[in-house]
Amino acid sequence: MISFNYETDLQLDNEEDLSQWISSTITEEGFSEGEINYIFCDDAYLLDLNIEFLDHDTLTDIISFDYTLGKLINGDIYISVERVRENAADFEVTFDNELSRVMIHGILHYCGYKDKTEDEEAIMRSKENYYIGQLA
Known part of the structure; x- marks a missing residue:
């Protein structure tokens, strides 16, 4: 089960779509x-x-x-809306695009992807881009 909690004024208006997208990413992985x-x-x-x-x-x-047990994904993902807004401006992408990237980034970590080296980061970016394309 995917839940969305708010400690800020952000309120997602497409929680169901995002839940399905995240679920399908987990399954595909x-x-x-x-x-x-x-x-x-x-x-x-x-x-x-x-x-x-x-x-x-x-x-x-x-x-x-990350509280993942074997192949069962469990965890808490904290996202700073302020950072996402600033990064979206810095990277010249929409807020929604950057938020989606960060949201799926956490899931990809739970699936075992790392981003400490250049090679790992390239794989992570490729996966993020692929799954963001699935959301569109």
């Missing part, structure tokens, strides 16, 4: 959907989590807590 929580928040909220749990005193657009 060979996993099963467990409990996935998206929490949309602001920079301050996410910075507090980053400091408390990851010992990083930096702003970020996403923090995901």
Whole structure:
């Protein structure tokens, strides 16, 4: 089950479409959907989590807590709406496009994709682009 939670003024108007998209991504990657929580928040909220749990005193657009068991995807994905807005402007894409990218990025991490090296990042970007194309 995918749930959307809001700690900011953002309210998605297409939760059902996004849930189906995320579910189909999980299935296509060979996993099963467990409990996935998206929490949309602001920079301050996410910075507090980053400091408390990851010992990083930096702003970020996403923090995901992975509780996946085998092939059953479970986790909490925290997204800073402020970071997504700023990144969308920096990358010259729409807010919705960047938000979709960040949302699926967390799921791809749960499916085992990494982005620490250039090669890993290239694979991650390719997967993100592919699945964003599925949403359109």
